[in-house]
Amino acid sequence: MGALATVVDLILNSLVLGGVFLIVAIGLNIIYGLNRVMNLAHGSLYALGAYAGYTLVNLGGNFFLTLLFAPLVVGLVGLVIERVLISPMRARPMVYTLILTYGLMFVMDGCLKYFWGKETRFIAMPEFMTQTLSLGPVQYPVFRLVILLAIAAVMGGLMLMLGRTRMGVNMRAAADIPEMVSAVGVNLRMVQMGAFVLGCVLAGVAGALAGPLFTVYPVMGHGMLISSFVVVVIGGLGSLRGAIYAALLIGVVQTLAEFFITDLAMVLVYMMMALILVFKPRGLVGEGKFE
């Protein structure tokens, strides 16, 4: 492969990786923006999305329909979590929900191991997606392109939803001044619940997409959780625009680091994060810009 081909390859890989980070991190930020809860079980919900996709494909489901249904399963689990665990904790300091969701993470990981076993799983893809497409100088796997398109579609849909629908408008308003939204007669609890479930659905989407991309195993969520924290902290807590910049940045840096130094690549990513935080302690965009 020529130098140009390698460069194009690396760019596309960075976009795919950054895109997956973005969807997970935006889910975290939406939950945080409205609920003031940092969900540490988010990585496990992502893993659940991947396993749900795996099982649905194995049951003979269409690959693309699976991409729709797996997130719904995760959303349903998210709804139960919100009702049973998160909503009684609203009045308590944030430390408690942090520790609570940390416990939840281990329960969920344990359940994944219990139901699906510790073995690594692979998601079977439709025939045409296993081929490669020639893009100028490179041969690029079709499924990576499909995933890239799917990520773009999800982000586009999310933008439309937050920008144009009533629920989206309510969410953006409630992230800014919850009391005011409550005062004009919107049920704030419903908006907060909706945001939590939406965040979980996004984790599920990322999981279902990442299943074929990486492999599926019980603790696959841990690395993703940490990476999405890095994205969230660099971008600024609760800031959607910040998450976009940060996810692309981390995607590029991690892809390059893995290409050049392999084993200790993540150390480089953390170093960069520390460096950015030295100069911008509140993240690139600043906290709480929910737009």
Place this chain on the structure above:
Amino acid sequence: MAPAAGARKHNIKEALLFLAALGFMMALPMWLPNRFYIRLVNEIMIYGLLAMSLDVLLGYTGLLSFMHTSYLGIGAYITGLFLMHVAPGSLWLAILVAVAATMLVAWPVGWVQVRTGGLPFALLTLAFGMMYFTVAWKWYSLTGGDDGLMGMPRPDITFFGLTLASSGDSHAMYYFTLIVVAVCLLLTWRVIHSPLGAVLEAIRENEERAAFIGYDVRRYKLLGWMIACGLAAVSGSLFILYKGYVGPATMDAFAGAAVLMMVLLGGMGSLWGPFVGAAIFIFMQDYISTMTENWEIFVGAVVILLVLFMPKGVAGLGGLLSRGQKA
């Protein structure tokens, strides 16, 4: 009664309780049936010290560290490496070097973490913790990778030139751990009850007000962090001396959750609580992990239930009882 006299009376009561606990722990090996239990209690003391250091951070300064075991791990690795490659016989020097080196690692990390505020602080402890874990796991030539650090020499326990016993002997190691932990506990008690401790608590209660009065909040938080990491490094030294081995699993995310659970079980904001929490946790682990493979689910579920129904832990239960007596 003047408040100062009341405080002094309280101090005397605490000192008597401390001496009683120390005496009990001194005598405990006589009643334990075999070496296995001596080692189990030894482990409880080590993890109790670690949990106490996390509680100094969480209970007194309000900062949450998810991966406090990282600093136990770093302390243990450095102690081991020092004994293996630099000076095989110098036990005290190894512990000093481990504490100093761990604090050298913790300082820049803490500096970055403190600048970002409360919640990012907690998230960053997780990220940096995973970074340490990756280094311990992947840097094969230094740390032994997945196998861990093996073949550490067993230095003699000496005191001012007097050789007392070998650290390989479990009785000797038990008393050595007990004395080091007791000294650490006393030092921490002194710090918590000094003006510095009062400032830390003030910051936990109302950060803005403490800043308005003129305290450099970030500097004090960093100081709290350094104390906690230094104590964790001591527990790390004790850990590798007791086990003779340290591996990356000692510092993974699950180990971090276990320490957090010890603090929750014991109750935040008391120095003895974490030791009780460590005792409950390690005995439970010893019994339940032999019965079921799904120990993880169990730990997670207990953490959830504790947060939901008993956020003050066992220490809080004690407070509740004594309040009931007074009423």
